[in-house]
Amino acid sequence: MGRSPCCDKVGLKKGPWTPEEDQKLLSYIQEYGHGSWRALPAKAGLQRCGKSCRLRWTNYLRPDIKRGKFSLQEEQTIIQLHALLGNRWSAIANHLPKRTDNEIKNYWNTHLKKRLTKMGIDPVTHKPKHHDAYGSGSGHAKDAANLSHMAQWESARLEAEARLVRESKQLIMTTTNNHPLQLQLQHHHQLVNINPSTQTHGVVMTKAAATTSSLPCLDVLKAWQGAWSSKPIIRDNCSSNTIVSGMNMMMAMDDLESPTSTLNFPAVYNATYPMQSLNGKQLPQFKEELDSTMVLQEIHAYNGCTDESTTTNAWFAEDSLIRSNGGNDGSSNVILPAAAAALSNIMEGFCGTADMLVYNSDEQNIAAGEISDNGGGGGGGGDGSCGRSGSNVEESRSYWDSILNLVNASPSGSPVF
DNA sequence: AACCAGAGCAACCGCCCTCTT
DNA sequence: GAAGAGGGCGGTTGCTCTGGT
Known part of the structure; x- marks a missing residue:
């Protein structure tokens, strides 16, 4: 052309x-x-x-353009959204009223990027540059400081991803069924089970025995497996196949990598995602693929699924899904990269890798280090050992309230949320 | 006061996508 | 379906400003 x-x-x-x-x-x-x-x-x-x-x-x-210095909240929002979206400045700008993409881009390049770098955080991946900051041997004050910063950024990312998943879910809910969603993640040889249909509260993760299951949409998942050749296994209780997904969801499990912070979804998706073609059709570009409905359609097309209610599986790790769905407990049955990503991060929090914020059931009431435990031992994240101090909790809560409010107020036509 | 280096930012470039014909 | 027009977007450039020597 x-x-x-x-x-x-x-x-x-x-x-x-x-x-x-x-x-x-x-x-x-x-x-x-x-x-x-x-x-x-x-x-x-x-x-x-x-x-x-x-x-x-x-x-x-x-x-309607606001010029001048960026507020602290705007800065935080930019960082958070950048962790989630990468250099998609226009998408980021959609969540910063009166700021232009160009201005945000410039601000990022001239201020925020440098600031993160100084903090020892890679501005591209939003990860600490020295990975062993995660490690147990990091007894040094420097590492501790890095860890603290990193936890903050990771928390920011988690929040944004969870938000994204919620919105995706809302889209899909319009097209789906009433099957309870149950999701199990293998983590260090133990399964973590997420079953929103039985929980009305919080992120519920219980360890369960490994089972074998089968899944009609296995091919799709295999595609995922190819893309992400790591170990995790995702099982779906509605069917009986073991789904092996190397999705970055699992990065959280063993090497504590996390998805969107390390890789921009668009880049990864477009460059390495082998499921580029489903049934001869290109998957939507990631720009649009956040419109989960489209992904749903593509996957159904690929699988020849005629009954959405029985053939695919949704991953919704986000709290609003997991908390009471009332009569709407149906899982929309699609695998969403974003959902998996968010889930990975929730799991990351669950594993207590840092003093991470973890969603509670009330999105406006996010508690540090808290996680609902379905009676099965919630793991390290909920034991308080990695929690923040009370004042920090309040601070974080306040911060997240503001971010969530901002995101909630985002334009309906936003390409992101 | 002059020079220099770095920071900040407006604007440009070129690729890409969507819509129309 | 192909081709072109229109526009969006992200990366980059280059000018201006500012602070240090």
């Missing part, structure tokens, strides 16, 4: 905009709207290409 740049016409001005040009553009758009950007410059009497006009408008002249 390809086409020539819109600015290659001779005589078109480039470079910084003058106040006069700004005024012309502003006046024209206020009176007529921008309409076709390509046609706009001539109509507005500007010697600029349409693209330049559009950029000037969207990044600078638009009346």
Whole structure:
């Protein structure tokens, strides 16, 4: 395809905009709207290409733009969303009212990236640069500090991912069934069972005996396995196949890697995800694949599933799902990368890898180190050994409240949440 | 006061996607 | 279905500002 740049016409001005040009553009758009950007410059009497006009408008002249220093909350939000979304600045900008993607991108590159680097956190992966900060041998104060910082960032990421999963679930719920969702994760030779249908409260994870199950949609899962050749096993109680998914979900299990922080989903998905083609159809780009409904459709198409209620399996590790679904306890049956990712992080918290925040049932009441235990021994995360101090809990709670409020207030058409 | 280096940011470039014909 | 137009997006560039010497 390809086409020539819109600015290659001779005589078109480039470079910084003058106040006069700004005024012309502003006046024209206020009176007529921008309409076709390509046609706009001539109509507005500007010697600029349409693209330049559009950029000037969207990044600078638009009346609903807030300029100036970023607040602490905005910074935190950017970091959180960057951990989740990577360099998808426009998506991030959707959650920062009145900020442009360009501004956020610049701010990230000039401030936040450096700050994270100074903290010993890789700004790309949002992980500590020296991995053994996780290790048991990190008795040094430096490592402890890193761990603390890292836990904060990881918590941020967890929150965002969980949010994403919730939204995905809400989409899918419109198309699904009433089958209870039950999910088991093998963790260090023990199964962790998540069964929202039997729990009304909190993230419930119980260790259970290993079972064998079968699953109609095994092929899809095998594809996942190929993509992520790590060890974890995911079982689905609704059927009887053992599903082996190397999904990054499992990274949390043994090597404590986590998904989205280490890898941007889009990049990973597009570059290495072997399930690029389902039934000869391309899976949606990750940009859109957050629209889980589309993924659901693709997977159904691939599996030839005619009955959504019985053929696929949903992973919903997010608290709102797991907490009482009331009569709506149906699992939507699709494997969502985001869901798995979030689950991995919940598991990560469950395993007590850091003083991690873990969701409780009330999304506005996130407690540090708390996790509901379905009577089976919730593991290290809930024993308080890795919890924050009380004041820090409050601080974190407050922080998350603000973030969640922000995300909740996100535009409905947001491509992310 | 002059010079230099680094930071900050507006704007450009080019790729990609979607929509229209 | 193919091709082109329009626009969005992320990466990069280069100018300006600021602080240090």
